[in-house]
Amino acid sequence: MYxxxxxxxxxxxxxxxxxxxxxxxxxADVYHAxxxxxxxNCCSCMKTLKEIVKSHNNTVAA
Ligand code: FES
Numbered sequence: 498m499y500x501x502x503x504x505x506x507x508x509x510x511x512x513x514x515x516x517x518x519x520x521x522x523x524x525a526d527v528y529h530a531x532x533x534x535x536x537x538n539c540c541s542c543m544k545t546l547k548e549i550v551k552s553h554n555n556t557v558a559a
Contacts, residue, residue, distance in 0.1 A: 500545050503538035506531040511549050521554040 498508050510531050515522055524547050528537060537543065 500549070501528075501532060501537075501542040503542070504532035504535040508545075508549060511546065512553075515550070515553040518553075519557070521557055522550050524550050 499505055500508050500511055511527060514527060514530050524543070527550055528546060529535075
């Protein structure tokens with residue numbers, strides 16, 4: 498499923514990026530990495546992206 502349509506990337510790409518990280522992640526860093534360095538445009542993907550990153554961070558903090 499696509500997370501961001503403005504600078505297209507999928508939830509799979511987000512999860513693959515997060516799997517490479519050992520600690521907590523920042524939403525802005527994840528967006529930057531998955532979008533190829535682009536900035537958010539409409540930001541309608543942020544809610545979904547935040548949920549995925551929050552879930553990751555809760556997992557690594559546990
Ligand atoms: S859908 Fe991600 S910035 Fe627009």
